[in-house]
Amino acid sequence: MGLLTFKGGIHPDDGKRFSKDSEIRTLLPKGELVYPLSQHIGAPANPIVKKGDHVLKGQKIAEAGGFVSAPIHASVSGTVKGMEYRFNPAGTKTECIIVENDGEYTEIDYPEVKPFSEMTREEIIEKIGEAGIVGMGGAGFPTKVKLSPKEPEKIEYIIANCAECEPYITADYRRMLENTAELVNGMRIVLSLFPNAKGIFAVEDNKKDCIEKLKKETQDEQNMEVKTLMTKYPQGAERQLIYAVTKRAINSSMLPADAGCIVDNVETLIGINTAVAEGKPLMERVVTVSGDAINSPGNFKVLLGTNHMELVEASGGFSQQPEKLISGGPMMGFAMVSAEAPVTKTSSSILAFKEDIVAKSMETACINCARCVDVCPSRIIPSRLADLAQRHNEEAFVAMNGLECVECGSCSYVCPAKRPLKQAIGSMRKIALANKRKK
Helix, strand or coil: CCCECCCCCECCCCCHHHCCCCCEEEECCCCCEEEECCCCCCCCCEECCCCCCEECECCEEEECCCCCCCCEECCCCEEEEEEEEEECCCCCEEEEEEEEECCCCCECCCCCCCCHHHCCHHHHHHHHHHCCCECCCCCCCEHHHHCCCCCHHHCCEEEEEECCCCCCCCHHHHHHHHCHHHHHHHHHHHHCCCCCCEEEEEEECCCHHHHHHHHHHCCCCCCEEEEEECCCECCCCHHHHHHHHHCCCCCCCCCHHHHCEEEEEHHHHHHHHHHHHCCCCCCEEEEEEECCCECCCEEEEEECCCEHHHHHHHCCCECCCCCEEEECCCCCCEECCCCCCECCCCCCEEEEECCCHHHHCCCCCCCCCCHHHHHCCCCCCHHHHHHHHHCCCHHHHHHCCHHHCCCCCHHHHHCCCCCCHHHHHHHHHHHHHHHHHHC
């Protein structure tokens, strides 16, 4: 039987050799902690502390600003220095709560935890919401909302996105190896919310050790299964993952729930386990530090709000001043203006490269080779859509299914003319989606 996959996609150098064998190390911050109020899709969180307040680790410092939002908790004990606008990893200045770390890490008294089997569906979802859990693979969608579909009885698959198809990132890989039990228990908790659902751990076949560990951990679970995916980018994109696992297709106007699926990232499921089984909010995550400009690439369990530069220093610093810094993966991540930015809920990695190859590439005219069409996982025509985007022809862009782009960057990667296809399409797609919401 062939490996599960989708049509299109590419096979870039995965770069995982730099950090895949580096066990997760715990890093405690030295300086102040910076908590952006927007670490998720939806309304920013509203601060509930003020300058001069003393906070404890685990204390809520900002509450959800609406239904699609998520609270934020202090990851250290210390004093609130105030509210300031600081750069987030994506290079945007955003309002943040600044906390001076007192170095004592005094925690709040957490409420007594009872087994999730004794909790109601509403109690579990509320715990997940109050813990501030969001999609930690990069999307940042509040998990409480994702786990509250209109018709929960129609959910047939809970898919754990264990693909980690982005080059260089190995945070989920190490989590699967080192925190297998917590990951599986997170799946148990989510499955308890959906009586008709089956849990699927979808893992690329370049992670055979993870597949083996997950199969061993789930061997007595009747409603869980480990499925092997072909190693290909963007195998971990939500639509492509759902298709590979279930052969059900969704488009830009649908949610995964419309196809009977819910997809959660590895780190998110571990966060769910921490929230429900341990009663603790989201305060930390694992971040990969890698790239050819890093002396000792590795994976670190780091408290949210920690300066990325502290992660670089813990990895031996830069081997030379990098020309390119990226938050997230090289395909879908964000170019960082500086490493002096805080780790947020969606910070999966910081990558440093000696050369900025993209900036040095010379764009030439399209030669109509159709390579972008061959690799596009959404089966659209990137070259034509980029032309329409550059001409600001929104109507034609939408008519040619431009909204179906998942912004994976496969088209730009293979383009011999070095055209910034993804960037052009992505910009127009955001404009078109914004105008669609206004109607």
